[in-house]
Amino acid sequence: MSKPNALISALGGAGKRLTAARRAVAEAIAEQDGHFTAEDVLAASRSRRRVVGRATVFRSLELLADLHLVERVDLPSGDHAYVACEPDAHHHHVVCSTCGRSVEVGELGLGPILGRIEASTGFVIDSHRLEVFGQCPDCQADAQHRSA
Amino acid sequence: MSKPNALISALGGAGKRLTAARRAVAEAIAEQDGHFTAEDVLAASRSRRRVVGRATVFRSLELLADLHLVERVDLPSGDHAYVACEPDAHHHHVVCSTCGRSVEVGELGLGPILGRIEASTGFVIDSHRLEVFGQCPDCQADAQHRSA
DNA sequence: TTATATGCAAACGCTTTGCATCACG
DNA sequence: CGTGATGCAAAGCGTTTGCATATAA
Numbered sequence: 001m002s003k004p005n006a007l008i009s010a011l012g013g014a015g016k017r018l019t020a021a022r023r024a025v026a027e028a029i030a031e032q033d034g035h036f037t038a039e040d041v042l043a044a045s046r047s048r049r050r051v052v053g054r055a056t057v058f059r060s061l062e063l064l065a066d067l068h069l070v071e072r073v074d075l076p077s078g079d080h081a082y083v084a085c086e087p088d089a090h091h092h093h094v095v096c097s098t099c100g101r102s103v104e105v106g107e108l109g110l111g112p113i114l115g116r117i118e119a120s121t122g123f124v125i126d127s128h129r130l131e132v133f134g135q136c137p138d139c140q141a142d143a144q145h146r147s148a
Numbered sequence: 149m150s151k152p153n154a155l156i157s158a159l160g161g162a163g164k165r166l167t168a169a170r171r172a173v174a175e176a177i178a179e180q181d182g183h184f185t186a187e188d189v190l191a192a193s194r195s196r197r198r199v200v201g202r203a204t205v206f207r208s209l210e211l212l213a214d215l216h217l218v219e220r221v222d223l224p225s226g227d228h229a230y231v232a233c234e235p236d237a238h239h240h241h242v243v244c245s246t247c248g249r250s251v252e253v254g255e256l257g258l259g260p261i262l263g264r265i266e267a268s269t270g271f272v273i274d275s276h277r278l279e280v281f282g283q284c285p286d287c288q289a290d291a292q293h294r295s296a
Numbered sequence: 297t298t299a300t301a302t303g304c305a306a307a308c309g310c311t312t313t314g315c316a317t318c319a320c321g
Numbered sequence: 322c323g324t325g326a327t328g329c330a331a332a333g334c335g336t337t338t339g340c341a342t343a344t345a346a
Binding site: 017018019020037038039054055058059079080 | 309310311312313319320321
Binding site: 074076078080094097103108109110112113114116117118121122123129130131133134136140 | 226257262264265273288
């Protein structure tokens with residue numbers, strides 16, 4: 001759905017080689033609309049006739065995750081998936097339980113809550129993950145059509 | 149560390165059979181101190197000479213998770229683990245990155261944040277997970293001793 | 297007695313790794 | 322050129338399943 005170039009140029013900027021396989025992975029990710037698994041990327045690369053080895057997909061995904069170009073999310077089912085994301089600020093993902101699309105949201109005031117947790121538990125917090133699941137506006141509309 | 153009886157009686161209350169295997173799993177969980185994996189439970193049951201089959205451990209864990217007696221947490225590493233927890237109110241876990249112990253915290257004001265997310269994204273939120281990782285007080289102390 | 301639960305072992309699916317080859321820079 | 326990347330296939334690991342047997346209620 002968006003520009004693979006962003007992924008590709010970011011890759012180059014990190015001193016990583018700009019290989020055909022990585023371009024293919026970037027393209028495959030760019031055409032994903034929502035969260036996706038390694039297998040989805042593999043399938044997308046195959047359907048585009050830019051076949052990439054399974055191992056390379058995993059290696060690329062790991063690399064992109066290190067560069068914060070994609071982020072791993074754990075679905076409620078326990079499955080692992082990835083979402084493309086902006087590398088900049090800290091943010092969280094809101095994932096649609098129906099269609100899998102996700103949007104990013106900022107911190108929205110989580111900081112004070114973490115402060116309260118530190119105060120009440122004595123922990124020093126290193127990291128946190130907030131994963132939110134629900135129905136996106138489109139799927140809400142679809143649900144209404146179906147029931148009406 | 150705590151009473152397996154709580155798990156056992158809750159099991160009975162749910163119309164489930166109180167079998168030897170389930171007692172063994174409950175005991176194994178009770179002696180876990182922090183988060184644990186299915187393999188940990190299996191190992192604990194073996195060391196106590198109350199051997200339980202691998203499949204039964206997974207089935208029991210699934211059952212206990214359904215009853216909200218344990219909760220599945222996804223560690224930053226991507227591994228799946230479980231923590232024992234109180235079945236009552238909605239809460240989240242704060243997990244120590246060093247020793248794995250976890251404590252429960254309540255909502256602490258997440259509600260308004262979710263409301264803001266709904267407002268800004270148009271999603272209707274079904275569920276959420278907040279996972280917080282850091283150093284517990286004990287591990288902070290240990291770290292100081294070591295560096296001092 | 298009868299529906300449930302168990303145990304085993306094999307099947308499974310996702311992910312990683314070893315290693316020889318390839319190609320970006 | 323040299324190092325890093327690739328691809329294949331096999332290994333690895335956690336998890337699930339089929340099925341005959343055992344057992345709680």
